Amino acid sequence: MRLYLSYIFLLLVLFSCSSKEEVSNSQQVSSLPDIQPDYIGVTVPSVIAPLNFSMADNFELTDFVFSGKGNTTIHLQSSSTPEIPINKWKDLLSENIGDSIKVEVSVKTENQWLSYLPFFIHVSADPIDESICYRLIAPGYEVYSKMGIYQRTLADFKQDAILENTLVSGSCVNCHSFKQTDPSYLTFHVRGDHGATFVATPDKEITAYSTKTDSTLSPSVYPYWHPSGDYIAYSNNMTRQTFHTRESERIEVFDFKSDVTVYNVKTNEIITSPLLKTENFETFPSFSPDGKRLYFTCAGPKNMPAEFRDIQYNLCAIDFDPATGSFGNHIDTLFYAEGMNKSVTFPRPSYDGRFIMFTLIDFGQFSIWHKEADLWMLDLATGEAKPLDGINSNDTESYHSWSSNSRWTVFSSRRGDGLYTRPYIAHINENGEADKAFLLPQKDPVNFYKELLFSYNIPEFSNAPVKLNIPEIEEQLMQEEKPSFSFKSN
Amino acid sequence: MKQNLFPKIIGVDTVFSLVFGVAAFIFFGFYYSFHLNYQEQYQLFLFTPRYLLDFVDHPGGLSDYLGNFFTQFYFYSRNGALILAAMLVLLQRLILATTIKLGIPKHWMPITFLPSILYWSLLCDENYMLGGLIAMILLALFSLIYLKTKRGTGQMITGILLLIILYWSAGGLFVLLTLFILFTKFTGKSKIGKNDLFYAIALMLITLILPHLAKMVVLQYPMQKFWIGVNYFRFPENYPIVLPVIALLIILIPFALWFLSKILTIKKAGLLLSILTLLLSAVTFGFIYNSADFEKEEMMAYDFQIRMRRWDRVITMADKKEPTNPISIACLNLALAETGQLGEKMFEYYQNGIGGLIPDFTSNATIPATAGEVYYHLGLINTAQRFAFETMEALPEYQKSVRSIKRLAETNIINGEYALAAKYLHLLQKTLYYRKWASNSLEIIKDEKRVEQHIEWGWLRKARIQKDFLFSEQEKLNMIGLLFMNNNRNMIAFEYLVSATLLDKNLQLFMRYFPLSSSLNYKVIPKHFQEALLYVWETTNEHTEEEITSSISNSIRTRLKKYNNQYDNTRNAAIMKKNFGDTYWYYLHFRN
Incomplete structure (x- = not known):
C-alpha cells in the first residue's frame, strides 16, 4: 500500500513540475514588469550564470519566457522565484552572443493573466574573466x-x-x-x-x-x-x-x-x-x-x-x-x-x-x-x-x-x-x-x-x-x- | 527479600529523576530565569536552510545548531527552564539506561546523576552554551545505542558508523565513544580475540584520522577546532577542563559501577541508596550554591526589564533591593527618566557618577547592549544603532543577536531607512518569537503616517539629531546638550543633562543648564533639582526671595535648614545618611 502511495505521490510531483498553465486571454499591460533584481536592459557576458529574478509583488502565478534568435526557449512558471535551468540558459546565451534575449513576463492575479511589455537582456561578445x-x-x-x-x-x-x-x-x-x-x-x-x-x-x-x-x-x-x-x-x-x-x-x-x-x-x-x-x-x-x-x-x-x-x-x-x-x-x-x-x-x-x-x-x-x-x-x-x-x-x-x-x-x-x-x-x-x-x-x-x-x-x-x-x-x-x-x- | 526490594526501586528511579528535573526547573525558572533571557538575546536562530548549513558544515556544528534551536525558547524563561530540566534529566536517564543494560543493580542509581549535576552547575555561568549539553547527551545516547546493538559484526560496523556520525554532530566527544566501545569490548573478558584486537586498532586509527581528514576538507579553522568542535563556551579559545571531566564521567560511570557491583556485595541496598541520595543531594546543593551568581542574575534582570520597557518593574526591583552594579544603576536611571522620576527620585538610590547614567563603550557584547538602550531612548539613534551593531559583532562565537537585529530594525525605521529596516524585519520573520512583531512593523513602514504616529518611533524621530556632529565618548555631556538643543521638548535628554552635572558635582554647570528647562514647562521642579538650586542659591546668595518661594517647596527649604544644622554639627556620615540619604545634598557631601 505504502509503495503504491509513493508512486502516486511521485507521479503527482512529476506532473506538477512539467505541466504549465496556459497564459490565455491575457490583458496587455503597457509597462515593464517590476522585477527584482532589476535585470531589465542589462548587458551580460556570454558565460554568466542564470539571471534568476522574481516579481517585486506577490502573484498567484508568474510566467516567464526567455527566447532569442536560436531554437532555445526557456518557459518557466512559478509562484515565487523560478530557477532557470543552467544548461538551457547556457545554450540561450551562446545562441545570442552579440544579440539580445527577449524576456516576456505575465502574471496571474484574481484568475486574470496580465502580460507586461517584454524586455531584453543584451549578450555581449566581449569575454569576461572566470x-x-x-x-x-x-x-x-x-x-x-x-x-x-x-x-x-x-x-x-x-x-x-x-x-x-x-x-x-x-x-x-x-x-x-x-x-x-x-x-x-x-x-x-x-x-x-x-x-x-x-x-x-x-x-x-x-x-x-x-x-x-x-x-x-x-x-x-x-x-x-x-x-x-x-x-x-x-x-x-x-x-x-x-x-x-x-x-x-x-x-x-x-x-x-x-x-x-x-x-x-x-x-x-x-x-x-x-x-x-x-x-x-x-x-x-x-x-x-x-x-x-x-x-x-x-x-x-x-x-x-x-x-x-x-x-x-x-x-x-x-x-x-x-x-x-x-x-x-x-x-x-x-x-x-x-x-x-x-x-x-x-x-x-x-x-x-x-x-x-x-x-x-x-x-x-x-x-x-x-x-x-x-x-x-x-x-x-x-x-x-x-x-x-x-x-x-x-x-x-x-x-x-x-x-x-x-x-x-x-x-x-x-x-x-x-x-x-x-x-x-x-x-x-x-x-x-x-x-x-x-x-x-x-x-x-x-x-x-x-x-x-x-x-x-x-x-x-x-x-x-x-x-x-x-x-x-x-x-x-x-x-x-x-x-x-x-x-x-x- | 531481594524480590520485594527491586519492584520498589524501579519506581524510585523515575521519582528521583522527576524530583531532580523539578528542582532544576524551579531553579532556572524561578531563581535564575534572567540568565536564560540573557542567553536568548545573543543568538539569531533562523528557520532557513542556510542557517542550518552554516552549522552542519563542520564537526560539532549540529550540536551547536540544536543548542541554538532550543535556546530560542528561552524567550520565555519558563520554557527555557523546562528544556534545561528535561535535558539534564535526559542525560541522567541515558546513563542510567546504560548501567541497566550492563546489569548494574539500581541501588547505584544516584551516581548516574553526577554528570547532570555538574553540567547544571556549569550552566549557572551564562557563557556555557546549550550545544555543549546536547553534545554530552549525544555521547550518552550513542554509547547506549552501541551497547544495545547485538554483538557481532553488526555491532562492530554500527560502532564505526556511530563514531563518524558522533564526530560530525558532537565534535571531539567522539574520542570518548571510542573509549566506551573499547571498554565494552574488553571489560570482563578473560581472553581477547584477534578480531577484537584488529577492531580496537581500527577504531583508534579512525579516531586519530577523522579530525585530520575534517581539517583537510573544511580547512578554515585551527586544528584545535577539529578536536573540540562544539562551542561549549561562549569564548571558543577557552576550553574549561571540567568539560572533558564530565564527558569522561558519562563513559566511566557505567563501567565504574559495573566494577563496584562486582567487587562489593551490597546487603543493604536501601541503605546504600539512601546514603548515595543524601550525598548527591549535598553535592548538588554545594555545586549550585557555589556556581550561581545572583549578582549577575540581578544585573541581567535589570537589563531584561529595560529591554522589555517594563519601567515600573525596574523601579519595584530597586525599591526591594538597591542596585549597586553600574549596569543595574544605568537601567534604573533610565526607568526613572522614562517614568518622569529621574529628578524626583534618583538620589533615593545609590548613584555611582555619570557612568551610572550612560555606561562607557567597551568592545564586548554586554555593556554596549545596555548603553545602547539609554542612547536609543534619549534619541541618539545613530549611536544606539552603532552600539547594537557592535554588540552583535562582539559576540565571540560568530553568532548574530536577535536583540541587536530588532534594534537595528527600529533605528532604521526611525531614520527612515525603510529598505534596510525591511531587511532586518525579513530576518526576524524567520524567527519564532519575533515574526509577529516583524510582520506588524513591515506593515507600519509601508505608511509614513503610521511611523510618524507610532508612539515610540514617531517621538524618537522628532527627538533625534538634525544637524550632524561627530560622536565623542569623552564628551557625552556636550552631546546630550546638543541633543536637547535640537529638540527642547526632549525631557529625558534634559534630565540626563542636568543629572549628569549633579552626579559630577558640577553645580556651576548645573546652574548654567537648568534655565534651559523653561521649554519643558515643569509645573513643579523635580525634587533633586530643587535641592540643587536651593543649595546653590543659599551658598552663593545670588538669588531673590521670590525665586526661592516660587521654585522651591517649603518642605525642601525646611529640610535644607535641618541638613545644614546637622552637617555643621556632626558630619557623621551614618547619621546624615539615615536622615538625608535620599537627598542630593548627601550625595554631594558624602558620596565619593
Whole structure:
C-alpha cells in the first residue's frame, strides 16, 4: 500500500513540475514588469550564470519566457522565484552572443493573466574573466566578527572560501590584490595579534611579512601590483574613524597623515620619492598598465579631524622607471577634483591604458561611507572626465576593478538597501561608456541578498582559481617573528 | 527479600529523576530565569536552510545548531527552564539506561546523576552554551545505542558508523565513544580475540584520522577546532577542563559501577541508596550554591526589564533591593527618566557618577547592549544603532543577536531607512518569537503616517539629531546638550543633562543648564533639582526671595535648614545618611 502511495505521490510531483498553465486571454499591460533584481536592459557576458529574478509583488502565478534568435526557449512558471535551468540558459546565451534575449513576463492575479511589455537582456561578445573575488564582512564600526575572502565563478553560483578569519581567532583579513586579475601574483593582509601581509608570485612562495618599518608611517595598505609583478605600490596611512550622529551618515574614516610607497618584491625593499613623502596626504596608488606611471590621490595638509569636511583629494601621477625603481621629478595633476569641490578616491586604470575609473565624493577619501559616491571615468586620451551614468545610483558606488580585457567592471554599490554593498558588473564599451549594470546572479537572489548580513568588499576579477596553502598560511601566521620589509634610503 | 526490594526501586528511579528535573526547573525558572533571557538575546536562530548549513558544515556544528534551536525558547524563561530540566534529566536517564543494560543493580542509581549535576552547575555561568549539553547527551545516547546493538559484526560496523556520525554532530566527544566501545569490548573478558584486537586498532586509527581528514576538507579553522568542535563556551579559545571531566564521567560511570557491583556485595541496598541520595543531594546543593551568581542574575534582570520597557518593574526591583552594579544603576536611571522620576527620585538610590547614567563603550557584547538602550531612548539613534551593531559583532562565537537585529530594525525605521529596516524585519520573520512583531512593523513602514504616529518611533524621530556632529565618548555631556538643543521638548535628554552635572558635582554647570528647562514647562521642579538650586542659591546668595518661594517647596527649604544644622554639627556620615540619604545634598557631601 505504502509503495503504491509513493508512486502516486511521485507521479503527482512529476506532473506538477512539467505541466504549465496556459497564459490565455491575457490583458496587455503597457509597462515593464517590476522585477527584482532589476535585470531589465542589462548587458551580460556570454558565460554568466542564470539571471534568476522574481516579481517585486506577490502573484498567484508568474510566467516567464526567455527566447532569442536560436531554437532555445526557456518557459518557466512559478509562484515565487523560478530557477532557470543552467544548461538551457547556457545554450540561450551562446545562441545570442552579440544579440539580445527577449524576456516576456505575465502574471496571474484574481484568475486574470496580465502580460507586461517584454524586455531584453543584451549578450555581449566581449569575454569576461572566470571569477570574481571579494571579502565578505559585516558593514560594522570597530568590532568585527566572522569574515573572509571568497571566490565566485561567474558561470555558476559556486562560492569558495579563499581565507576566513576563523583560521586564527580574532583576526581580520583584507586588501586582497592580484596583478591585473592574475592571482598567481597575490597580496593580502591579515590583521590582529598574529597579523601579517602575505606576498606571493609564481617565483616566490607565499610569505608573511611585517610591513611596518621605522621609515614609514604605518604598515602598508591599499596594494596595487606593477604589471611586471616586480613591485607593489602601497600607501601608509595613519587612519582613524569616527561616527556621525545624523541619520544619513554613519562613519567617517580619515587620515591624519599618509604617504605612498613602492615595494620591490625581489629585493624586499620599500622605495619612495621625496615627492611622495610630503606634508600632503598621498594615498590609493595604482600603476599604469605600461608600468611607467604611478597614479595616486593627493590632498593638501589639513588639521584632522577638525577639518575632515574640508579635505579633498585630486588625481595625480608621477613617472616611474621599473628598470631602476626610480621616480620622476615632478607630479602631474590629472583630475583637479578640488576645483569641482569634490574629492577623488580609488583611481583604477583600465588595463588597455585608455581610461582611469575613480570614485568621486564630496570630501575625504573613504568613499564607501559617502552616499554621494559615484563612479567617474577619465579618458586619458582626451583628459575628459565624466560620470558613468549607466551604472551610478542615488546611493554609494565605490570600490571597482577592471576585467583583464578592460571591457567589464565589477563594483560595489549600496543601492539595494543603503548599507550592505553588493557586487554589480557592467559592460564598458570602447568609448568608456557603461551599459546598465547587473547584480551578481544567485540561485534565489531576493532571499539570498535579504538574508545575507555581509557586505561584498573589494570585488576583483580573477582569471584563474585562487589556491592558497591554508596550513602553510596558518603556520606562518602563528610564527612570532616574521620577516620585515626593509626601507631603501635614498 | 531481594524480590520485594527491586519492584520498589524501579519506581524510585523515575521519582528521583522527576524530583531532580523539578528542582532544576524551579531553579532556572524561578531563581535564575534572567540568565536564560540573557542567553536568548545573543543568538539569531533562523528557520532557513542556510542557517542550518552554516552549522552542519563542520564537526560539532549540529550540536551547536540544536543548542541554538532550543535556546530560542528561552524567550520565555519558563520554557527555557523546562528544556534545561528535561535535558539534564535526559542525560541522567541515558546513563542510567546504560548501567541497566550492563546489569548494574539500581541501588547505584544516584551516581548516574553526577554528570547532570555538574553540567547544571556549569550552566549557572551564562557563557556555557546549550550545544555543549546536547553534545554530552549525544555521547550518552550513542554509547547506549552501541551497547544495545547485538554483538557481532553488526555491532562492530554500527560502532564505526556511530563514531563518524558522533564526530560530525558532537565534535571531539567522539574520542570518548571510542573509549566506551573499547571498554565494552574488553571489560570482563578473560581472553581477547584477534578480531577484537584488529577492531580496537581500527577504531583508534579512525579516531586519530577523522579530525585530520575534517581539517583537510573544511580547512578554515585551527586544528584545535577539529578536536573540540562544539562551542561549549561562549569564548571558543577557552576550553574549561571540567568539560572533558564530565564527558569522561558519562563513559566511566557505567563501567565504574559495573566494577563496584562486582567487587562489593551490597546487603543493604536501601541503605546504600539512601546514603548515595543524601550525598548527591549535598553535592548538588554545594555545586549550585557555589556556581550561581545572583549578582549577575540581578544585573541581567535589570537589563531584561529595560529591554522589555517594563519601567515600573525596574523601579519595584530597586525599591526591594538597591542596585549597586553600574549596569543595574544605568537601567534604573533610565526607568526613572522614562517614568518622569529621574529628578524626583534618583538620589533615593545609590548613584555611582555619570557612568551610572550612560555606561562607557567597551568592545564586548554586554555593556554596549545596555548603553545602547539609554542612547536609543534619549534619541541618539545613530549611536544606539552603532552600539547594537557592535554588540552583535562582539559576540565571540560568530553568532548574530536577535536583540541587536530588532534594534537595528527600529533605528532604521526611525531614520527612515525603510529598505534596510525591511531587511532586518525579513530576518526576524524567520524567527519564532519575533515574526509577529516583524510582520506588524513591515506593515507600519509601508505608511509614513503610521511611523510618524507610532508612539515610540514617531517621538524618537522628532527627538533625534538634525544637524550632524561627530560622536565623542569623552564628551557625552556636550552631546546630550546638543541633543536637547535640537529638540527642547526632549525631557529625558534634559534630565540626563542636568543629572549628569549633579552626579559630577558640577553645580556651576548645573546652574548654567537648568534655565534651559523653561521649554519643558515643569509645573513643579523635580525634587533633586530643587535641592540643587536651593543649595546653590543659599551658598552663593545670588538669588531673590521670590525665586526661592516660587521654585522651591517649603518642605525642601525646611529640610535644607535641618541638613545644614546637622552637617555643621556632626558630619557623621551614618547619621546624615539615615536622615538625608535620599537627598542630593548627601550625595554631594558624602558620596565619593
